[in-house]
Amino acid sequence: MLHGYLPAILGGLQSTLSVAATSLAIACLFGILGAAAKLSASPAARVTAGVYTTIIRGVPDLVLMLLIFYGGQIAINKIADAAGWGYIDVNPFIAGTATLGFIFGAFLTETFRGAILAIPRGQIEAGHAFGLTRRQILTRITLPQMVRHALPGFTNSWLVMLKASALVSIIGLDDMVHRASLASAATRQPFTFYAAVALIYLALTTISILGLRWLEARYSLGVRKVEFR
Amino acid sequence: MIDWSIIAEALPAFWDGLKTTMLLLVIACGTGLVLSIPLAVARVSPHRAVWGPVWLFTYVMRGTPLLVQLFMVYHGLAQFEAIRESFAWTALRSPWFCAWFVFTLNTTAYTTEIFAGALRATPSGELEAARSFGMSEGAIYRRILLPSALRRALPQYGNEVVMMMHATAIASTVTLVEITRVARDVYYNHFAPLESFGVVAVIYFILTFGMAGLFKLIERRALRHLRPTASGVA
Numbered sequence: 001m002l003h004g005y006l007p008a009i010l011g012g013l014q015s016t017l018s019v020a021a022t023s024l025a026i027a028c029l030f031g032i033l034g035a036a037a038k039l040s041a042s043p044a045a046r047v048t049a050g051v052y053t054t055i056i057r058g059v060p061d062l063v064l065m066l067l068i069f070y071g072g073q074i075a076i077n078k079i080a081d082a083a084g085w086g087y088i089d090v091n092p093f094i095a096g097t098a099t100l101g102f103i104f105g106a107f108l109t110e111t112f113r114g115a116i117l118a119i120p121r122g123q124i125e126a127g128h129a130f131g132l133t134r135r136q137i138l139t140r141i142t143l144p145q146m147v148r149h150a151l152p153g154f155t156n157s158w159l160v161m162l163k164a165s166a167l168v169s170i171i172g173l174d175d176m177v178h179r180a181s182l183a184s185a186a187t188r189q190p191f192t193f194y195a196a197v198a199l200i201y202l203a204l205t206t207i208s209i210l211g212l213r214w215l216e217a218r219y220s221l222g223v224r225k226v227e228f229r
Numbered sequence: 230m231i232d233w234s235i236i237a238e239a240l241p242a243f244w245d246g247l248k249t250t251m252l253l254l255v256i257a258c259g260t261g262l263v264l265s266i267p268l269a270v271a272r273v274s275p276h277r278a279v280w281g282p283v284w285l286f287t288y289v290m291r292g293t294p295l296l297v298q299l300f301m302v303y304h305g306l307a308q309f310e311a312i313r314e315s316f317a318w319t320a321l322r323s324p325w326f327c328a329w330f331v332f333t334l335n336t337t338a339y340t341t342e343i344f345a346g347a348l349r350a351t352p353s354g355e356l357e358a359a360r361s362f363g364m365s366e367g368a369i370y371r372r373i374l375l376p377s378a379l380r381r382a383l384p385q386y387g388n389e390v391v392m393m394m395h396a397t398a399i400a401s402t403v404t405l406v407e408i409t410r411v412a413r414d415v416y417y418n419h420f421a422p423l424e425s426f427g428v429v430a431v432i433y434f435i436l437t438f439g440m441a442g443l444f445k446l447i448e449r450r451a452l453r454h455l456r457p458t459a460s461g462v463a
Binding site for chain 1: 295412427434
């Protein structure tokens with residue numbers, strides 16, 4: 001199938017998936033930190049988080065990726081030069097996942113912030129009245145319910161990020177899109193290979209939607225729904 | 230730190246790139262707007278044969294990366310001899326045509342879903358009132374459904390236009406010299422990331438919030454009837 005290039009494309013799929021999964025982990029980290037900063041009592045933290053989410057919303061992901069990849073390359077080598085370490089090559093995997101994680105962390109910041117705010121204040125107060133520690137309130141009241149409120153926004157960010165992961169091929173990562181371009185050049189059948197990649201992305205999207213829908217149903221088990229007659 | 234002479238020298242190129250970016254945005258969003266209104270009406274139709282194909286189109290376009298869609302058309306069309314031999318080949322192979330075609334289809338898919346969502350949010354009383362007045366289905370769409378749905382969709386549509394403006398950066402991968410391509414060229418000539426990507430990042434930032442402000446103005450005008458009044462009664 002695909003003139004024997006199917007294993008190569010699937011190898012690229014592996015690298016696409018590891019880029020997406022790593023970026024997601026970084027994005028969640030930035031999202032949690034960002035949400036904590038936005039809800040914090042310290043004005044400096046709130047302003048920093050505000051600047052972060054505003055800048056990310058204003059600049060295309062590709063431009064940020066190029067800026068961080070090439071800018072990081074030069075900045076790191078200036079430092080390395082001064083320290084006398086010689087030339088350091090920035091790994092495109094690290095640059096790509098760091099950029100995607102940084103960008104989508106801003107979207108998750110808003111998602112997590114909204115999810116935390118959606119939990120009624122009375123429940124937190126009840127927790128305090130029962131003598132729960134702050135940690136217990138976080139793990140037993142806030143987090144389990146936050147998941148339910150955060151899932152729709154999380155699903156959306158994940159789907160956008162999955163598609164944005166195709167951009168890492170531009171900074172030289174050997175992902176699915178890059179493999180498809182190599183196979184197209186060798187076989188002169190670019191349409192076939194890009195269509196195959198598009199279909200794989202569509203399958204990933206579909207699996208993600210179904211999986212996250214199942215999760216949403218699980219986390220909403222105790223929620224009464226409006227029943228229309 | 231920043232070499233201003235590089236920026237000054239590249240300023241005319243940045244300006245030309247900015248014009249290309251805006252032109253691409255306007256023609257793609259313009260065509261997309263025209264296409265997505267009838268498609269949104271079809272999307273909310275009760276007949277599966279009508280909404281099914283539209284659903285499939287938006288699902289496929291929204292489920293695949295824009296970069297892959299663009300490569301499929303720009304690099305992919307040459308695979309078919311019938312297309313290569315056709316009289317339209319010179320037009321079909323140009324990056325302008327490919328970018329316009331793909332960006333239009335992409336924004337049409339998102340815009341169709343936005344408008345369809347706004348149509349579904351129509352209060353059923355409005356529709357019942359129009360029917361009891363004896364309006365034809367066409368008149369209902371023209372006078373009741375579309376004017377209020379398109380207004381309701383404005384905030385989300387404004388977001389979509391901004392997202393599309395950011396997406397035009399992807400056209401830099403098919404030799405179209407829009408502003409990101411200019412930045413990449415400046416970068417390769419001077420190896421100065423701040424003076425190239427940093428500058429366009431600032432330009433995109435200004436464009437984003439300029440456009441967001443513009444849409445806020447349009448919303449304020451178009452949604453004036455929904456604003457709370459001083460007495461608290463609309």
